[in-house]
Amino acid sequence: MRKNPLLSRLDEVAYGSLDKASFKASLRLQVYFTGRTHELFLQFGKQAQAALLKHGNADGVLDGTSGFQAQTELLQVWGDTFKTWQDEFLSARREAVAIPYGVMALRHERLIVESGLLTESASAMNEAIEDGVFKPQIEILLNSAAEHLYGDGINLSARIWRIDAAGRSAINETLMAGVADGDSAWNIAKKLQQYLGAGENCPRWTSTRLYSRTATDRAAGDPTGLLSGNDCDGKGVSYNALRLARTEIQKAHALATDKVLAAQPWVEQEKCNLSAAHPEPDECDDVVQGGDNGDGVYPVGTIEYPLHPHCFCFKTAVLMDEKAFTSQLNSWLNGESWPAMDDYKNMIGGDASVSLMPDAFSLAVWLFSEELSL
Numbered sequence: 573m574r575k576n577p578l579l580s581r582l583d584e585v586a587y588g589s590l591d592k593a594s595f596k597a598s599l600r601l602q603v604y605f606t607g608r609t610h611e612l613f614l615q616f617g618k619q620a621q622a623a624l625l626k627h628g629n630a631d632g633v634l635d636g637t638s639g640f641q642a643q644t645e646l647l648q649v650w651g652d653t654f655k656t657w658q659d660e661f662l663s664a665r666r667e668a669v670a671i672p673y674g675v676m677a678l679r680h681e682r683l684i685v686e687s688g689l690l691t692e693s694a695s696a697m698n699e700a701i702e703d704g705v706f707k708p709q710i711e712i713l714l715n716s717a718a719e720h721l722y723g724d725g726i727n728l729s730a731r732i733w734r735i736d737a738a739g740r741s742a743i744n745e746t747l748m749a750g751v752a753d754g755d756s757a758w759n760i761a762k763k764l765q766q767y768l769g770a771g772e773n774c775p776r777w778t779s780t781r782l783y784s785r786t787a788t789d790r791a792a793g794d795p796t797g798l799l800s801g802n803d804c805d806g807k808g809v810s811y812n813a814l815r816l817a818r819t820e821i822q823k824a825h826a827l828a829t830d831k832v833l834a835a836q837p838w839v840e841q842e843k844c845n846l847s848a849a850h851p852e853p854d855e856c857d858d859v860v861q862g863g864d865n866g867d868g869v870y871p872v873g874t875i876e877y878p879l880h881p882h883c884f885c886f887k888t889a890v891l892m893d894e895k896a897f898t899s900q901l902n903s904w905l906n907g908e909s910w911p912a913m914d915d916y917k918n919m920i921g922g923d924a925s926v927s928l929m930p931d932a933f934s935l936a937v938w939l940f941s942e943e944l945s946l
Contacts, residue, residue, distance in 0.1 A: 581936060581939075581940050582674075582678050582932055582935065582936050582939075585678070585939075587679070587682060587891075587894070588891060590675040590678055590679060591675060591829075591886070591887065591888035591889050592886075592888060593675070593935065593939055594671050594672050594674070594675045594825075594829065594886075594935060595845075595886040596939060597671045597674075597934075597935050597938035597939045598668055598671055598821070598822070598825045598886075598938070599884065600782060600938045600939070601664060601667055601668060601671070601821065601938050602818060602821060602822070602884075603778050603781050603782055604664075604778065604782060605660070605661070605664045605817055605821065606774065606778055606804050606814060606817075606818075607774055607775045607777070607778030607779060607782075607804070608660060608775075609657065609770075609806075609810060609813055609814055609817065610770045610771050610774035610775055610778075610804065610806065610810060611774075611775045612653055612656060612657050613653070613657075613768050613769075613770035613809070613810050613813075614770045614772065614775070615653065616649060616650060616653040616768070617761070617764065617765040617768060617770065619649050619653075620646050620649065620743075620761055620764055620765075621757075621758070621761035621765075623642055623645045623646055623649065624642050624646075624747075624757035624758075624760055624761045625757050625758065625761070626642075627639070627641050627642040627645075627757070628756070628757035631756075632756040632757045632758060633754055633755070633756055633757070634747075634750065634751050634757055634760070635751065636751065639747060639748070639750075639751040642747065642757075643743065643744065643747050646743050646747065647740060647743060650739050650740060650743055654735070654736050654739060657813065658732060658736075661732075661817050661820075661821075664817065664821050665714060665717070665820060665821055665824045666710065666714060666824075667934050667938065668821045668822070668824040668825035668828070669710050669713050669714055669717075669824045669825065669827070669828040670706075670710060670828075670931070670933075670934035670935075671825060671828070671934050671935050671938060672825065672828040672829045672831075672832040672935075673704075673706045673709070673710070673828065673832060673931045673932075673934075673935075674931060674932035674933070674934055674935025674936065675832060675935065676706075676832045676835065676836060676928065676931070677928035677929055677930075677931040677932040677935075678929075678932050678935070679836065679838065680920075680927075680928045681927060681928065681929055681932075683838060683894070683897060683898075683901070684901065684924055684925070685925065685926075685927055687898060687901060704928070704930045704931040704933075705920050705921050705926070705928060705931060706928075706931050709831065709919075710828075713824065713827050713828055713831060714824065716827065717820065717823050717824045717827055720823065728820060731816050731820075732816070734812075735809065735812055735813045735816060738808075738809050738812060739768070739809050742764060742767040742768060742808070742809055743764065745767075746760060746763050746764045746767055747760060747764075750763065766807075766808070767808050767809065768808055768809045768810055769806050769807030769808035769809060769810040769811055770806060770810045771803040771804055771805070771806060771810075772803075773803040774803045774804040774806075776803075777803050777804060778804065783942055815881055815882065818881070818882055819878060819881045819882070819883075822877070822878045822883060822884065823877075823878060826876070826877035826878060826886075826887075829877075829886075829887055830872075830873055830876070830887075833872045833873070833887065833889055834872050834873055835915075835916060835919055836889070836916070837897075837910065837912040837913045837916050838891055838892045838897045839872060839889045839890070839891060839892075840890050840891065840892055841869050841870060841871060841872060841889075841890035842869070842870055842871075842872050842873075842874070842875070842887045842888070842889060842890065843867070843868050843869045843870075843887065843888050843889075843890055844856075844859045844860050844862075844863075844868040844869075844870070844875050844877075844885065844886075844887055845860065845868065845885060845886050845887065845888060846860050846885050847883075847884035847885050847886065854879075854880065855879050855880065856879055856880075856883065856885045859875055859879065859885075860885070869890060875887070900913075901913070
């Protein structure tokens, strides 16, 4: 079977560096969605300005009737805008969950499919499942993440509703105050844009981070400034939308990472790492300096990320020695007991020889693609 060119590029990623590759892919996803959020809210602001100017009188002022007409149009436009944002946000969560499964798929390919230990008959069955094997696991994780309750006892759907309600409130309050004060349609539009708080330069900044970095920059893996900068901080509604999106995308990615680490028989422990964008000491530093040896290494599943909103710290796997794994795999293939490998085989459908490479597509796209979209 001819391998997709993007998947072929995954061979450039070192066996022990795949968890870092997963982290980088998730950061690129976050950067893309940050810019997309600002882009959508800025687009709404322009549409809102056009609608307000259309309904204003010769002096550009709205009365009660024209204000009501403008309000109806603005709420419709906001509804369409927010629906697009919500759909893309949910797609981003799905991509965030799929990325760590790409790590498992590639390690599976290298350690098992290409091990040379499989029998001829088993190798003959080594055909990739085109749609991937992890769809059921991805759905379970997404549902689990959606029902996660933070300290305020609110789940994902309620948080999304809050962002929508905040946008509608911004429209209603700004418009009613402007009509009551006899403000111009132009000024009302400007105040509404301020209330939404999108940054005019953010889409350009994120585009530069995603597409204009040199091959040397990408190879060095330098994420400096990846999610910083006033242009993309946002205010008001846009800030709250991005705070929700970043936390939930990171939560989904972290849950999938935990599941993947626990499922891989060749993973011995997990190591916690600080994000390069880590601003100042907090609980993340305590975790990275914790563990039995003070090096941030723990039994798999000990630490649950993210530790706080906007947390971009991440885990990497502490792996078995590759030769030791090959030896144990060989023994397992010859009938010796290895319960963890039995569980793994069952999880991927009962055939250890099957290629999982289609499940690596999201990892490959967010690492390498120059045409990112959701």
